[in-house]
Amino acid sequence: MDLYEHQARELFEEYGILVPKAEVTDSPTGARESARRLGGRVVVKAQVKTGGRGKAGGVKLAADPAAAELTARQILGMDIKGHTVHKVMLAQPVDIDGEFYVSYVLDRASGSFLAIASAEGGMEIEEVAATRPEAVARIPIDPAEGVTTAKAAQIAEAGGLPPQTVDVLVRLWQVLTREDALLVEVNPLVRTAQGQILALDGKVTLDDNARFRQSRWGSEPTEHDEDPLEAAAAAKGLNYVKLDGEVGIIGNGAGLVMSTLDVVAGCSARPANFLDIGGGASAQVMADGLSVILSDPAVKSVFVNVFGGITACDAVADGIVQALDSVHLTKPLVVRLDGNNAVRGRAILDGRAHPLVQQATTMDGAARRAAALANATAGSAGVAGTASISGS
Amino acid sequence: MAIYLTQESKVLVQGMTGAEGMKHTRRMLQAGTNVVGGVNPRKAGRTVDFDDRAVPVFGSVREGIEATGADVTVVFVPPAFAKAAVIEAADAGIGLAVVITEGIPVHDAVAFHAYARARGTRIIGPNCPGLITPGQSNAGIIPADITKPGRIGLVSKSGTLTYQLMYELRDIGFSTCVGIGGDPVIGTTHIDCLAAFQDDPDTDLIVLIGEIGGDAEERAAAYVRDHVTKPVVAYIAGFTAPEGKTMGHAGAIVSGSSGTAQAKKEALEAAGVAVGSTPTETARLVLARLDSER
Numbered sequence A: 001m002d003l004y005e006h007q008a009r010e011l012f013e014e015y016g017i018l019v020p021k022a023e024v025t026d027s028p029t030g031a032r033e034s035a036r037r038l039g040g041r042v043v044v045k046a047q048v049k050t051g052g053r054g055k056a057g058g059v060k061l062a063a064d065p066a067a068a069e070l071t072a073r074q075i076l077g078m079d080i081k082g083h084t085v086h087k088v089m090l091a092q093p094v095d096i097d098g099e100f101y102v103s104y105v106l107d108r109a110s111g112s113f114l115a116i117a118s119a120e121g122g123m124e125i126e127e128v129a130a131t132r133p134e135a136v137a138r139i140p141i142d143p144a145e146g147v148t149t150a151k152a153a154q155i156a157e158a159g160g161l162p163p164q165t166v167d168v169l170v171r172l173w174q175v176l177t178r179e180d181a182l183l184v185e186v187n188p189l190v191r192t193a194q195g196q197i198l199a200l201d202g203k204v205t206l207d208d209n210a211r212f213r214q215s216r217w218g219s220e221p222t223e224h225d226e227d228p229l230e231a232a233a234a235a236k237g238l239n240y241v242k243l244d245g246e247v248g249i250i251g252n253g254a255g256l257v258m259s260t261l262d263v264v265a266g267c268s269a270r271p272a273n274f275l276d277i278g279g280g281a282s283a284q285v286m287a288d289g290l291s292v293i294l295s296d297p298a299v300k301s302v303f304v305n306v307f308g309g310i311t312a313c314d315a316v317a318d319g320i321v322q323a324l325d326s327v328h329l330t331k332p333l334v335v336r337l338d339g340n341n342a343v344r345g346r347a348i349l350d351g352r353a354h355p356l357v358q359q360a361t362t363m364d365g366a367a368r369r370a371a372a373l374a375n376a377t378a379g380s381a382g383v384a385g386t387a388s389i390s391g392s
Numbered sequence B: 001m002a003i004y005l006t007q008e009s010k011v012l013v014q015g016m017t018g019a020e021g022m023k024h025t026r027r028m029l030q031a032g033t034n035v036v037g038g039v040n041p042r043k044a045g046r047t048v049d050f051d052d053r054a055v056p057v058f059g060s061v062r063e064g065i066e067a068t069g070a071d072v073t074v075v076f077v078p079p080a081f082a083k084a085a086v087i088e089a090a091d092a093g094i095g096l097a098v099v100i101t102e103g104i105p106v107h108d109a110v111a112f113h114a115y116a117r118a119r120g121t122r123i124i125g126p127n128c129p130g131l132i133t134p135g136q137s138n139a140g141i142i143p144a145d146i147t148k149p150g151r152i153g154l155v156s157k158s159g160t161l162t163y164q165l166m167y168e169l170r171d172i173g174f175s176t177c178v179g180i181g182g183d184p185v186i187g188t189t190h191i192d193c194l195a196a197f198q199d200d201p202d203t204d205l206i207v208l209i210g211e212i213g214g215d216a217e218e219r220a221a222a223y224v225r226d227h228v229t230k231p232v233v234a235y236i237a238g239f240t241a242p243e244g245k246t247m248g249h250a251g252a253i254v255s256g257s258s259g260t261a262q263a264k265k266e267a268l269e270a271a272g273v274a275v276g277s278t279p280t281e282t283a284r285l286v287l288a289r290l291d292s293e294r
Helices: A005-016 A028-039 A064-076 A125-131 A149-159 A163-178 A207-215 A229-237 A254-265 A281-295 A311-327 A344-354 A363-377 A381-386 B018-030 B062-069 B079-091 B106-118 B159-168 B190-199 B218-225 B261-270 B279-293
Strands: A022-025 A042-046 A058-064 A089-090 A096-107 A110-117 A136-140 A181-192 A197-199 A202-206 A239-244 A246-251 A275-276 A301-308 A333-340 A355-357 B012-014 B034-039 B045-049 B052-059 B074-076 B096-100 B123-124 B129-133 B138-142 B151-154 B174-179 B203-209 B230-239 B272-277
Touching: A005 A022, A005 A089, A005 A163, A022 A028, A022 A149, A028 A064, A028 A089, A058 B272, A064 A089, A089 B138, A089 B203, A096 A163, A096 B012, A110 A125, A110 A149, A110 A163, A110 B106, A110 B123, A110 B138, A125 A136, A136 B129, A149 A163, A149 B062, A163 A181, A163 A197, A181 A344, A181 A355, A197 B062, A197 B106, A202 A207, A202 B190, A207 B079, A229 A239, A229 A281, A246 A254, A246 A363, A254 A301, A254 A363, A254 B159, A254 B230, A275 A281, A275 B018, A281 A301, A281 A311, A281 B052, A281 B129, A281 B159, A301 A311, A301 A344, A301 A363, A301 B159, A311 A333, A333 B129, A333 B159, A344 A355, A363 B279, B012 B018, B012 B079, B018 B034, B018 B045, B018 B052, B034 B062, B052 B062, B062 B079, B074 B079, B074 B138, B079 B096, B096 B138, B106 B123, B123 B279, B151 B159, B151 B190, B151 B272, B159 B174, B159 B203, B159 B230, B190 B218, B203 B218, B203 B261, B203 B279, B218 B230, B230 B261, B272 B279
Parallel strands: A246 A275, A246 A301, A301 A333, A333 A355, B012 B034, B012 B074, B034 B052, B074 B096, B096 B123, B151 B174, B151 B203, B203 B230, B230 B272
Antiparallel strands: A022 A089, A042 A058, A042 A089, A096 A110, A096 A181, A110 A136, A181 A197, A181 A202, A239 A275, B045 B052, B129 B138, B129 B174
């Protein structure tokens, strides 16, 4: 889970890292009051979990409280790369004498964390890294030792950061380890005209797997909750992601479901969602999943693709029958069952003999069928032209 | 021969007495795995009956190794205790730890990988289905009845895609199938398995299954180009996955321009690897390669 900038800022402050004075609000009048408390002149920053805010007009300087209100009115409700701005942060401006970049990031290749540091913060660090890799230092961290003062000094020197940043580097490592973060990034880390080292903007990604021992952010709504279908699925404990197409997809196992989306896209149709019922799914999970997908008005047909490894196909079939009995099915369902108890599962569906449910013997054949049904229902020849969203 | 796991392997199960551990220990035994014991300090000294076999429970991995000569452990313990379980196994000098547990915090995985590596313990997983050498041994949760012994080696990030490919190629059979897991930090990589299959006299062809996220497949492609002479056929899932959305596996997330399925496919094809567009087509490519080798 990514934190909002204002949450990262609070976290840094709690760990003794200097940050600009700031307040968060969801209203223009609140912005005016905050600006007044902060001394009048403020930076108004959209709170969204995506980069490129500045370019999108989501970060602006306001000269006084009245201007802050006006600016907040412009920014609140703005759409930045598909993220609606619900809150703005108002921060005291800082006199900047130098801008640096620092992050701790998981390095999959080595299976441990890396420190990344550069004296060229404040701009597109990816671009600096691509064009002048020597300007960006990458230092592996031994997980058993972590970032000690000596290690921090090594990182600062390698990245060309001033020695005063050593203390901040140690504290940021504490944020990473104690909060179970996968990424802690400060860009820019600045030296003020007064010589203080201050985290001007930060990004923190927390490990969802560690939620059982990190209660701090447990009640924060995630962005997924903004989509009503994703919220409904989350409430039922389903692993569901809404997409833009017309073919509803249910399968077991993340890899097989991703593959199913691709195979459907290869048949000139677009998947409406990702839904993984997981290993060993019960009839109830299958029924819940089907009911979420059938409640999506964009769905024109549904493809149930299950390879029973641990999952038993008869339980999946029972779940489908259970859903058929509780919802009025108006959309065609294509079901492909293979593996564990597949014969029994197919027999259960044959026995129910619902006119809108058909079975297929192969994954590719089922995908073609579900795609054709969706395109026939959509009644448009244009769908094929929009199907090629892969590989971008 | 096969890789990592044979009929000689003596297998301990950490977390055997839990519900998942019980279910899968029974399945492993049915598949012919030599399960020599479970580990649970609170139930040490007891035995657990699986059909016609009584399996002893040891108080620690070290006791289990001393009593049985075990060289493999399969870990089913819950996420909060997985780090301690793997460190205990590495301390006891186990050769291979197969970590099935899903949802282990990444900081814990980073810690136990570094610890195990320093002690010469190979880890497979976490969040993986384990590995199977059909007809010999099964360490984990891969269904043993999908296919039979053969000469294809398979390495995969995804469990169900492993099963799907095993099913598509069930009449050909497999030397060993390794599910390396979909987490961002894993012990045994595609490259480790490619190297092992290249050296395995019982493997003629390697199937590599990848998915979006990270650059493991790109690195595997470079390894194939430089070090693998056996034919490799690949499948990549996730062409339609949107940027920034996690598709179930913690590792399966595309960020920015890196980690896309297209980039992986291109890297593999540039290394001479045939890449199928669906699991079924991938199986057809395997059959074609095997035919042309004859």
